[in-house]
Amino acid sequence: MKEIKGNGLFLFDMDGTLYLGNRLYDFTNELLATIRACGGKYMFMTNNSSKSVADYIKKLSNLGVDSCYEDFITSSQATAYYLKKHHLGATLYVCGTESLKKELRSQGFAISDCLDEIDVIVMGFDTELTFKKLEDVSKLLLTRPDIPYIATNPDYVCPTEFGSVPDCGSVCDMLCNVSGRRPVVIGKPEALMPQLAMEHTGYSADNTLVVGDRIYTDIKSGIKAGTITALVLSGETTREILDASQDKPDYVFESAKELISIIKKDC
Ligand SMILES: [Mg+2]
Numbered sequence: 184m185k186e187i188k189g190n191g192l193f194l195f196d197m198d199g200t201l202y203l204g205n206r207l208y209d210f211t212n213e214l215l216a217t218i219r220a221c222g223g224k225y226m227f228m229t230n231n232s233s234k235s236v237a238d239y240i241k242k243l244s245n246l247g248v249d250s251c252y253e254d255f256i257t258s259s260q261a262t263a264y265y266l267k268k269h270h271l272g273a274t275l276y277v278c279g280t281e282s283l284k285k286e287l288r289s290q291g292f293a294i295s296d297c298l299d300e301i302d303v304i305v306m307g308f309d310t311e312l313t314f315k316k317l318e319d320v321s322k323l324l325l326t327r328p329d330i331p332y333i334a335t336n337p338d339y340v341c342p343t344e345f346g347s348v349p350d351c352g353s354v355c356d357m358l359c360n361v362s363g364r365r366p367v368v369i370g371k372p373e374a375l376m377p378q379l380a381m382e383h384t385g386y387s388a389d390n391t392l393v394v395g396d397r398i399y400t401d402i403k404s405g406i407k408a409g410t411i412t413a414l415v416l417s418g419e420t421t422r423e424i425l426d427a428s429q430d431k432p433d434y435v436f437e438s439a440k441e442l443i444s445i446i447k448k449d450c
Contacts, residue, residue: 185389185411185433187442189221189449192386194228194256194377194410196395197239199418200439201227204344207246208417210440215248217443221450225254226380228393230370230400232259232307232335232351235282256380258335258370259283262305263290264379265369270331274300276323278316278354279307283335298323306334306358306366308341308351317357324362336370338400371395372403377410394439396420402432415439 195201201211218225227250229239236255243250263286266273274293277284284294287305295301296319304323309316323330334355340347355366369375381391388409395401396418405412414420417438425435436442 187392187411187413187434187445187449188223188390189218189446190223191390191392192381192384193218193223193225193442194380194391194393194405195225195439196371196393196397196401197227197229198342199396200394200401200415201248202246203418204342205246207248208438208440210438210443212248214439214443217446217450221446223446224384224386226256226384227254228256228371228376228380228395228401230258230308230336230338231341232257232262232283232370233280233310233341235259235286238282256376256383257286258376259286259307261376261379262307262333262335262369263287263292265333265367265375266290266292266303266305270303273302273331275303275305276301276319277305277307278312278320279305279309279335280311283307283309301330303331303333304366306332306351306355308336308338309354310348312354317354320358321361324358324364328364332364332366334366334368337368337372338370370404371397371400372407374404374407374409377404377408381408381410394442398425398428398430398432403430405432406430413439413442 338350339352341350391410393405412432413434414432
């Protein structure tokens with residue numbers, strides 16, 4: 184059994200793990216304080232590319248959790264990192280929110296709506312989606328079959344208070360119906376976000392724990408990155424889903440609250 188160390192790196196999914204919608208779980212602040220007190224480090228890891236880190240700092244602050252820029256690893260940041268590595272200096276067509284565009288611009292990328300200038304297409308969770316953007320991306324995919332095509336996250340839906348809305352993966356399916364093409368995916372369940380977090384903080388995979396409420400995104404990204412994994416049953420996943428899944432986490436907790444005593448024991 185891989186051992187959870189109090190002074191390790193904790194990569195937390197947010198919704199369903201630390202809060203549910205707009206309700207903070209009652210243990211979250213104690214858990215984060217315990218990790219800090221024991222010399223560990225935590226980061227919040229999210230696939231949602233519609234919000235900037237500044238938006239998330241504000242959201243957590245409204246829920247009563249203090250955070251700063253360095254506490255986050257988002258699919259927008261990971262996408263910027265991937266683009267720097269593979270498409271440095273590229274001009275991007277971004278089918279995403281102004282927040283995503285701002286993040287990519289801040290990392291030195293040019294963004295254009297002029298299709299002749301485009302080197303790479305980037306799809307995000309676009310809560311500002313228009314038909315014009317779908318038309319532009321269709322045109323790029325059909326007229327330039329080899330153009331690099333990247334998506335920040337593969338999620339089909341994003342939870343809302345009334346159920347859910349279509350997320351990046353659903354829009355990519357629409358474009359696949361047009362072009363037959365599927366994008367390179369950056370966020371969870373791929374390994375890039377946990378890998379980046381480890382690279383930035385200097386922790387090794389055997390001293391890093393990925394904690395989340397979804398097996399097919401959170402847990403899978405941890406497995407692919409070689410970290411320790413903990414599934415929490417405080418969100419989307421039930422025991423039945425867990426039993427039916429091929430991918431098994433190292434640990435299963437009713438909620439992330441159970442980590443507090445484990446960390447304290449090792450402190
Ligand atoms: Mg979640």
